[in-house]
Amino acid sequence: MTRVLVLGGTGWLSSRIAASWVARGARVTCLARGGRPAPAGAALVVADRSHPDAYRDVAGEDWDEVVDVSSDPRAVAASVAALGDRVAHGTYVSSLSVYADHDQVGADETAALAEPLRPGEEYDYAKAKSAAELALTALAPRTAIVRPGLIVGPGDPTDRFGYWPARFAAAGEGPVLVPDAAGLSAQVIDVDDLADFIVAAGARAFDGVVNAIGPSSPLGEMLDLVRTVAGHTGDVRAADADWLARHGVLHWAGPRSLPLWLPADVPGFATRDGSAYRAAGGRIRPLVETVERTLADERERGIARARAAGLERSDELALLEAMSAGH
Template sequence: MSDRVLVLGGTGWVGRLVAQAWVERGARVTVLARGDRPAPAGADLVVADRSEPGAYDAVDDVEWDEIVDISSSPGHVAQAASALGERAAHATYISSVSVYAEADRPGADERAAVVEPLGDGEPYDYARAKVACEHAAAALAVRVAVIRPGLIVGPGDPTDRFGYWPARFATATTESVLVPEAAGLRAQVIDVDDLVAFIVSSGARGFDGVLDAVGESHPLGHVLDLARDAAGHTGEVHAAPADWLERHGVAHWAGPRSLPLWLPAEVRGFAARSGAAYRAAGGGIRPLSETIARVLQDERARGVSRSRSSGLERAEELALIESFVAGR
């Protein structure tokens, strides 16, 4: 008999890929979501709003072999645990390395302290919400895997962070590109297909515990060089110091008018976490060059020059380069 798998929210990016991977494994998969998007091929869709009473009524009479939850809402996870906790043999909660209280020590692992969980009625904070979700997820099943991914990248990424760099180098071709001065900075990503493969395989074998799903930590300059080489960029690269970028209103990490992947020097441990437990548990890490090639192909298909949710618009970047070259 095939596994019965329930993916809560399985129509977005990561959740959808998890549901698809379980289908390909031969499982009978149900996804519970608001219905804004179709279910993955081969999966059944249950339309429900997790904020509403009775959201799990259509799935609480099934004995599930696996439940996967990725929500960042503690209330959603707690309600799912209350409704389904006695119906699952195993559960996987997909959290984040953002839960850790400190990010200044390279090589830190799962034993590091996490932030305080978000309390009822407190202003929303992503890291604290994820910790509260982890606590709630402990009641989803007798055996629960808490997977804390690093920055998830790959084809279809809706955040536009990692894809900014190969796309920007591809857009610029022979023209100039602005990058942050990268000395001492690092980047650490996990390819979405590697993460999904691990989520499914660890769920199938009933992995019980907490681990950081992170790839290799690389010097940021090396990552940018790989992206530039993949895109075939031959123009100038202008590396601006952190203080200059901050003075000119360029943000770290993500969002509008940012340089994605660039982090403040004081959080040097965020992109340099230990992945030893992930690798020991069978987690795969493909070469970074392969991930960049996959991302660039996806970016070309979606349009390398499109406006995106993270990074500099090309006109903004060119104006900044002009100021930088002029010494302003």
């Protein structure tokens, strides 16, 4: 029986990875801090990866596959040191944020990475992922490094994509505020496509690096598709970047933001080359299917619920009123 260790395994993506391995008939162990259950059929080892003996209960076994999603390079390095000799293959889930810059449109996996985070240096996500990838070189050539972009789909705790189908659906015949999308792009990957690839790649001991991301689309076209699926029939009011900035609306994610909206000075951020992922067998389902799945999930969780990203509806309506008044 295939023995799989998921370092994590109880979060949004990692639980799907663990469940997919269970479905393949593997014996799956999840090592996590606790507080959330492991997927059905998987064992849970409760451990704090910052603790020196975090891997005590799993270091004595041989593992066919180890999956790590951590953004803490110290934890990644510690797991390699504790488990490396007993790991047949490892998969690390990095990020497209690992690259040094986002200026080049269509850049592939050969683009320069951010400088690795050094001990004692202030935390930086890109540098942390770079340092974590560097730690994995000790396992080479028994490793796959998967660099996803914006992960979307049912269950997303960040609301960076689900905000839009929920907002268009909730607005109905009412107006919706969107960013002026001229010249801007968006790029996503469905969480289940990503999880399926990570598991399939691990099963065949894939050795390589891939940008796991779907095709780049004009942001306006993506929002139009979401609006159509959601059945919105009201006005769509576009505000330019300067106006939104003056009114305290943020890019990309977080409270009082317009998700998916990126600054114009990072033209490569949502235009990465994902051809190596597809060549390695990665699936990209039609975007409309992902939108439909996301909308169904949003309806189940509550389209008017409080969110981790986006505008509160009352705030959005106040902004639209200010726009109409020329403020």
